[in-house]
Amino acid sequence: MSPDHSSIEELRNRLPGVRALVGVVLLVGVTAIGAAEPAPNARLAAYFEREYQYQLRESPEMATFDGVAEYNDRLSDLSPAAIARHKAHARDVIAALVGFDVRTLNRQDRISRELMLADLWLDQEVNALYGSLPFDGLGGWLFVSPRGGPQQSFASLVKATPFTSARDYENYLSRLAALPTQLDQVIALMREGMRSRWMPPRAIMDRVVAQFDDFTRSDLAGNLLVRPFANMPSAIPEADRARLEESGRRILTATVVPAFAKLQRFIADEYLPACTDALSVASLPGGDAYYAIAVKRATTTRMTPRQVNELGLREVARIGAQMDRLIGDIGFTGKRGAFFDAIRKDPKFYYTEPDEMLRDYRDIAKRVDAELPKLFAELPRLPYGIRAMEAYEGDNAEHYTPGALDGSRAGFFEANILSLKTRPKYDMENTFLHEAVPGHHLQGARALELKGLPRFRQNGWYVAYGEGWALYAESLGPALGMYKDPYSRFSALSWEMVRACRLVIDTGLHAFGWTRAQSIAYMMENTGLQEAFATAEVDRYIAIPGQALGYKIGELKIKELRDRAQQALGARFDLRRFHNAILDDGAVPMTVLEGNIDRWIASQNQPATKAVDRSVR
Numbered sequence: 001m002s003p004d005h006s007s008i009e010e011l012r013n014r015l016p017g018v019r020a021l022v023g024v025v026l027l028v029g030v031t032a033i034g035a036a037e038p039a040p041n042a043r044l045a046a047y048f049e050r051e052y053q054y055q056l057r058e059s060p061e062m063a064t065f066d067g068v069a070e071y072n073d074r075l076s077d078l079s080p081a082a083i084a085r086h087k088a089h090a091r092d093v094i095a096a097l098v099g100f101d102v103r104t105l106n107r108q109d110r111i112s113r114e115l116m117l118a119d120l121w122l123d124q125e126v127n128a129l130y131g132s133l134p135f136d137g138l139g140g141w142l143f144v145s146p147r148g149g150p151q152q153s154f155a156s157l158v159k160a161t162p163f164t165s166a167r168d169y170e171n172y173l174s175r176l177a178a179l180p181t182q183l184d185q186v187i188a189l190m191r192e193g194m195r196s197r198w199m200p201p202r203a204i205m206d207r208v209v210a211q212f213d214d215f216t217r218s219d220l221a222g223n224l225l226v227r228p229f230a231n232m233p234s235a236i237p238e239a240d241r242a243r244l245e246e247s248g249r250r251i252l253t254a255t256v257v258p259a260f261a262k263l264q265r266f267i268a269d270e271y272l273p274a275c276t277d278a279l280s281v282a283s284l285p286g287g288d289a290y291y292a293i294a295v296k297r298a299t300t301t302r303m304t305p306r307q308v309n310e311l312g313l314r315e316v317a318r319i320g321a322q323m324d325r326l327i328g329d330i331g332f333t334g335k336r337g338a339f340f341d342a343i344r345k346d347p348k349f350y351y352t353e354p355d356e357m358l359r360d361y362r363d364i365a366k367r368v369d370a371e372l373p374k375l376f377a378e379l380p381r382l383p384y385g386i387r388a389m390e391a392y393e394g395d396n397a398e399h400y401t402p403g404a405l406d407g408s409r410a411g412f413f414e415a416n417i418l419s420l421k422t423r424p425k426y427d428m429e430n431t432f433l434h435e436a437v438p439g440h441h442l443q444g445a446r447a448l449e450l451k452g453l454p455r456f457r458q459n460g461w462y463v464a465y466g467e468g469w470a471l472y473a474e475s476l477g478p479a480l481g482m483y484k485d486p487y488s489r490f491s492a493l494s495w496e497m498v499r500a501c502r503l504v505i506d507t508g509l510h511a512f513g514w515t516r517a518q519s520i521a522y523m524m525e526n527t528g529l530q531e532a533f534a535t536a537e538v539d540r541y542i543a544i545p546g547q548a549l550g551y552k553i554g555e556l557k558i559k560e561l562r563d564r565a566q567q568a569l570g571a572r573f574d575l576r577r578f579h580n581a582i583l584d585d586g587a588v589p590m591t592v593l594e595g596n597i598d599r600w601i602a603s604q605n606q607p608a609t610k611a612v613d614r615s616v617r
Contacts, residue, residue, distance in 0.1 A: 037106040048454035067404025073174035078185035145543045146207045163228045169244040176251045180259035202275035204539040212264040281545040291510045294546030298463045299553045300589030305511040312503025319497045340528030349424040354417035371480040377576040380445035384411040400440040411441045426487040430474045439470035447586040460587040468554015502548040506541040561597045
């Protein structure tokens with residue numbers, strides 16, 4: 001499907017208690033290039049670390065993904081009391097951060113302070129609009145959907161959990177024992193959505209019930225949650241292995257499977273019938289204001305839905321002209337739609353064996369890895385692997401699973417081998433560049449290894465930055481020896497077109513009255529996606545308003561900044577160092593990134609010259 005399933009971002013926003021960092025216009029102050037900066041503020045650094053430890057305790061799932069094993073026996077508390085406690089804590093954090101005098105902080109400390117404040121202030125804005133609903137920023141009211149929920153997040157959590165010792169398995173047993181309570185809390189939250197009339201469209205929810213099937217079978221066949229017991233390390237004594245496996249199967253059979261079945265029945269019998277027929281988030285109570293916040297979060301800009309829509313229309317026209325020229329160069333004489341049909345039906349573009357696809361992805365990886373030093377002054381050390389997606393994930397998009405913050409777990413590009421007839425070979429190069437290197441893995445791994453930043457910035461996330469970088473990474477294909485085949489070049493353009501269409505369709509659906517059928521037809525007409533893919537794409541925009549806007553907005557900003565740097569520096573411009581300048585402050589909003597690059601340009605051009613930090617607005 002899409003080569004840009006934002007696994008990092010979507011998973012973090014779906015895990016209970018985890019909030020992705022979000023962007024608004026930031027005021028981080030001005031420092032002249034070359035001027036002396038204050039020393040790092042030790043008290044502020046200690047506060048950031050305490051807050052990070054608080055988040056680990058309150059969201060044990062996040063701790064596991066970060067490679068912190070201390071809380072692997074727990075799950076997040078989603079009770080009303082816990083939600084109220086988190087909101088009170090957020091108000092305390094705001095008060096504490098406001099208490100630091102920004103004039104005494106150096107540039108990095110100012111950025112860190114404002115990033116955390118921006119997240120919290122935007123949460124407060126949402127809370128003021130929606131009262132008791134536990135919004136998490138990007139559709140927190142939608143705790144189960146085709147793209148997220150316990151049926152996906154807990155399974156992903158298991159894959160990120162270490163299983164090397166008896167203690168690891170004891171922790172897992174404790175986590176399994178806690179799961180039924182959390183699933184009951186999810187049901188309670190969904191009932192609150194029913195009460196408040198914040199309900200998703202019925203049209204996007206019809207696939208959800210079947211996604212629970214693997215977790216509700218009494219024989220545990222196909223249940224990913226029992227898999228850790230299948231190949232237990234030989235270092236664990238045999239008697240302990242037998243005891244742990246027996247305990248795991250007993251807990252799964254007696255409590256976990258019935259709890260998943262209960263949630264599945266609730267969705268089928270109560271939640272789905274209560275879903276709305278309307279598509280736009282604007283149709284929900286306070287929905288217009290919510291969508292404005294969603295656009296702000298995803299783009300980290302001041303752009304309005306109208307401006308986003310108009311930019312999308314221009315990009316669709318520009319990319320479409322390039323696609324048509326390439327079709328002509330290939331020698332095809334028909335229209336774009338006929339070309340799409342011809343290559344989509346050609347069996348030479350499809351695999352018949354999953355192992356062949358995995359082999360070729362690994363070959364792409366070897367070729368790209370060898371070229372990366374040409375484009376980056378410094379590369380991360382954390383390795384990545386390539387593996388198949390799990391059956392429970394269904395016909396979803398290829399994606400990246402990040403490594404651990406401490407480097408104890410590698411990152412993984414996960415390929416969809418489950419639907420070979422819908423995965424053409426010509427999509428593979430740009431898919432890999434986006435999800436692995438130089439896309440998500442390179443960016444995320446580099447951030448994990450940055451020194452001197454608080455840990456919440458090492459694994460921070462902004463859609464416009466992270467997905468914008470990954471889309472920009474696709475455009476580096478020719479410099480990395482990719483896209484030599486014209487069909488691969490056409491695929492790269494087609495997927496860039498998908499991201500442009502998102503600007504038009506997302507705003508069309510939520511601000512300008514577009515229908516689902518109209519949106520699917522527009523996507524198919526311009527991108528060549530098959531109807532099932534186009535439908536899944538559109539349903540994604542309906543389910544997560546605004547999220548898909550960040551890709552193109554971020555990519556265009558990075559290209560704009562590269563052009564600015566080239567014009568300013570001329571022969572002194574070094575693409576390798578520019579790329580590291582983009583990456584080496586970790587994930588930041590577009591406003592801050594622009595200021596960072598302007599400072600970098602000034603430092604490369606005239607080190608002693610004063611320059612205004614454009615991140616000040």
